[in-house]
Amino acid sequence: MRILLMTRFYRSGQTTHVLDLCLELLQLGHRVLLAIADLNDVIFLQKLKQAAVPHLLTAKQDKLHRQLTRWKPEIIHNHSAHTLPVAVQLGRLLNIPTVSTVHYLDFEPRELLEEQTAVILISQEMRWHFADLRVPAFVVENGVRLAPLRTRAKRWRQLALLLGQETPEKRENFYQLSQHLILWGWEVLAAGNWQLPGVKTLGWVYDAAPFLRKANLVVGTGRAIREGMAAGCAAYVLGSYCDGLVTPENVEGLQTTNFSGRTQRQSFCPKSAANDLARPDPERFLELGRFGRRYALQHFSSGQMALAVEGVYRQALARQANLPG
Structure with missing residues (x-):
């Protein structure tokens, strides 16, 4: 054809x-x-x-x-x-x-x-x-293209990658999350046009895979979530709205709205986020990464x-x- x-x-x-x-x-x-x-x-x-x-x-x-x-x-x-x-x-x-x-x-x-x-x-x-x-x-x-990956070889590093372009609608949510992540001991990278205090900005990246391999948490919407899960990262849905951490219990509902944040249509809430991100359990995050990879192989x-x-x-x-x- x-x-x-x-x-x-x-x-x-x-x-x-x-x-x-x-x-x-x-x-x-x-x-x-x-x-x-x-x-x-x-x-x-x-x-x-x-x-x-x-x-x-x-x-x-x-x-x-x-x-x-x-x-x-x-x-x-x-x-x-x-x-x-x-x-x-x-x-x-x-x-x-x-x-x-x-x-x-x-x-x-x-x-x-x-x-x-x-x-x-x-x-x-x-x-x-x-x-x-x-x-x-x-x-x-x-x-998304599914590169070979050994999820069992992924090591814990308290590193979050913000993946996506800045827009006025997203700005406040990403500012709040990034500052709380830093407060909670996370190293934070941002791929896109972000300028956030304490965050290392990578600019527009043409291949996020090298950064996703190092991270244990990816933050974004849509394709960013799919790429993060495929790379064995735990994923946190945040855009104009916030749906939070992707888990086996909520993944199908979040997928219905393309991981856009529109499932619950809530603003970022530091208190709610703290439950998952303030004292991260390494084994839980590694397991969420392994789950994400399995789910991506089946669906993405x-x-x-x-x-x-x-x-x-x-x-x-x-x-x-x-x-x-």
Whole structure:
């Protein structure tokens, strides 16, 4: 299958997700072309080239149309609101189906989703939120690439990694948690654009794996939690809201909202956090890391994600073939 993937470049897990999907689809034997707009990051461009992902550094309709009339894609998979209007137009010009993955609840322009052949939603919460869509919608949760890991070899170190980009909505929660972690004896690193007192800032990182291998606690939402669990870390859900430590008892509920913090919709509470983090039991945290790794192997594989997406493509192609005219 010849698949055009479209996105805008973001310094976030959304772009990492698209790259992982490209790699998995290539591994499944598909022909893949990535059209990425606003890529102004030299290191990420090098990463694309090293991964041998065929790509075009544009999402402009006229430039893409000239290329695609020769390349002849069979389907377009869009991942960004910014590139969706062009994806819709290209689908019409080439008479091929278009699929969009919705990464956020507040996705706009929502009306253009109705013009898709199919829509992919990344959580059960999102299915409820977009229940009024009149086109076929499928839940395919984000996957992460699962590198080999010996969780029994992981050693205790009271090190927390804050993983994610700073936004105004997250700022106060992350400030409060970071300062209490330091007070409770934790070493704290932050990957992203954070500037927090006493916290070592790593900036935007292209591969969090080396830092996750050293940490025993990862803090964030969405993909950060999935990557942390896959790396054998205990995980603490914190964003605009706080759902706290991921445990075997609450993991399914937190997964329903994509580890966003929206399961309980609470602000960070130092008193509640202290129960888990003020005097951490090393063996408990190591066991939570081992549990997280087992759970990730069962539920977060990017390979399984790509197979599910491939299934959506086939249904979209079949639906397009059955359209009148």
